[in-house]
Amino acid sequence: MSSSYRHEEIRKQLATTGRVRVDAIAAKLGVTTETIRRDLTELENRSLLRRVHGGAIPFNTGNEPPISDRTRIRAREKSEIGVVATTLLSDGMSIFVDAGSTQSAFVRAFRDRSNLTVTTNSLDIASTLVASPGIVVRLTPGILRRSDNATIGHDTVSYVERFAFDLAFLGIGACDSVLGWMDFDEDEAALRRAAYKLSARSVVLIDSSKFGRRAAVRTFDIDQSLIVVTEKTPTSDFFEVFTKKGLKILTPEERGISS
Numbered sequence: 421m422s423s424s425y426r427h428e429e430i431r432k433q434l435a436t437t438g439r440v441r442v443d444a445i446a447a448k449l450g451v452t453t454e455t456i457r458r459d460l461t462e463l464e465n466r467s468l469l470r471r472v473h474g475g476a477i478p479f480n481t482g483n484e485p486p487i488s489d490r491t492r493i494r495a496r497e498k499s500e501i502g503v504v505a506t507t508l509l510s511d512g513m514s515i516f517v518d519a520g521s522t523q524s525a526f527v528r529a530f531r532d533r534s535n536l537t538v539t540t541n542s543l544d545i546a547s548t549l550v551a552s553p554g555i556v557v558r559l560t561p562g563i564l565r566r567s568d569n570a571t572i573g574h575d576t577v578s579y580v581e582r583f584a585f586d587l588a589f590l591g592i593g594a595c596d597s598v599l600g601w602m603d604f605d606e607d608e609a610a611l612r613r614a615a616y617k618l619s620a621r622s623v624v625l626i627d628s629s630k631f632g633r634r635a636a637v638r639t640f641d642i643d644q645s646l647i648v649v650t651e652k653t654p655t656s657d658f659f660e661v662f663t664k665k666g667l668k669i670l671t672p673e674e675r676g677i678s679s
Contacts, residue, residue: 423462
């Protein structure tokens, strides 16, 4: 059975039911679950669907899956990104970390450190750090967004604007070589823009699957002054744009970190 046939069947089921489960479609097509996972990855890379735990849902530039689903996807890659990002930390820093599955992996990688102040709009991140006696945690107020346990809105941005940060560690929804760094939600984009302005340096934590995708909201131009932390060197088109614009790219290989 050709991959193009499987891809067409997967897309038909998505259009009909709004979700594909790996085990069910594998049984229907008579192939292994590993084959279907590879198919889903390929289709996701072409922005034809979005992977979630156990399967996939239709791709939509205006929506992002719940964090419970995102946490299980590319978990190893997110962990690697988190470890690389910790190499930017120094004692005494005040940092901002926004909500997201990659940001949560980053926080887990440094929760045993001390002499840090962390401001976040993520209840999950605050909960991770609550048992870290050497880390001061500031949790922003705002409207609770239940899809990722994050606070958003005017009160969130106003609170963040009371501080200055040594570093801002920001997630991102997608990166397009023309439209730039993009998000699924205007509130999320507004908070990231605010944190960027208040930080001496800003770091984007992004797994490589997000390069070449688009989302609903333009957050930053492609040439925004950012440090890009990802698990592997971006493809040549993005690498050339970033290096030409002077963006620093950090990967486990560049940092000498073995997976």
